[in-house]
Amino acid sequence: MKIRCVIVDDEPPAVDELKYILTRIEDVEVVATAGSASEGIAVIEKLKPNVIFLDIQMPRHSGFYVAEKVSRLETPPLIIFATAYDQYAVQAFEEGALDYILKPFSEKRLQKSVERARKALSSKRKDVGQENLNRLLNVIEGTTKVFNRLPVEKKGHVLLKDPTDIFFFKAEEKKIQVHTRDDLFFCHTAYTMEDLTKKLEFQSFFRPHRSYLVNLTHVREIIPWFAGRYLLKMKNEEATEIPVSRGHVKNLKHRLGL
Numbered sequence: 001m002k003i004r005c006v007i008v009d010d011e012p013p014a015v016d017e018l019k020y021i022l023t024r025i026e027d028v029e030v031v032a033t034a035g036s037a038s039e040g041i042a043v044i045e046k047l048k049p050n051v052i053f054l055d056i057q058m059p060r061h062s063g064f065y066v067a068e069k070v071s072r073l074e075t076p077p078l079i080i081f082a083t084a085y086d087q088y089a090v091q092a093f094e095e096g097a098l099d100y101i102l103k104p105f106s107e108k109r110l111q112k113s114v115e116r117a118r119k120a121l122s123s124k125r126k127d128v129g130q131e132n133l134n135r136l137l138n139v140i141e142g143t144t145k146v147f148n149r150l151p152v153e154k155k156g157h158v159l160l161k162d163p164t165d166i167f168f169f170k171a172e173e174k175k176i177q178v179h180t181r182d183d184l185f186f187c188h189t190a191y192t193m194e195d196l197t198k199k200l201e202f203q204s205f206f207r208p209h210r211s212y213l214v215n216l217t218h219v220r221e222i223i224p225w226f227a228g229r230y231l232l233k234m235k236n237e238e239a240t241e242i243p244v245s246r247g248h249v250k251n252l253k254h255r256l257g258l
Contacts, residue, residue: 005029009053009058022110041066051121082103161178
């Protein structure tokens, strides 16, 4: 069966590498590439590929956003995550996503993924693509939209905060501070910074430093610092400045499309 695929990834070198390997595989045609989530959705709606190779982290919208949008198509394509980030794709695959491939790509691994797609497309069950995508979206819902309200405490009272109202978290000794525009609370749960990072990453939160988790929608200014580092100036009343470790600068620029 002929596989018509679209690659959605904002990194041109990764797109070129993936496209080159795929075109070496028999009966695989890369009908288009897209450098953003919105462009990818438009291309998929127009060309109706049967397979998508999809990155996860892209500026503005993630690959999960693309998955949610294409699920509404009459014949949704199979989705193969082709990404450097495995923490969500692995979980999704375990729950029924067609496949995931980690960068850097290998021809042997891609061949295996293509054969898996070919088998699914050749199946007599016409709903295989929709079923896989629905199961994937269920996992996404369970892993990336966990917090509608986060329990926090202050002076013995427990309150429920909308994550969009939280400016940043700060690890302070054995407690995690929760900072809003004009107030300070503490996490009422036993979540670690790693837990919060994993659950809030796709709700505009970014971890620039091991002691901080920042809501990027509440960043006022990015200030060059020293030795290739930066400071994030927040929009709260104190105009808090949060350091960005050198190892996180590249990811920050990626998230902000800089």
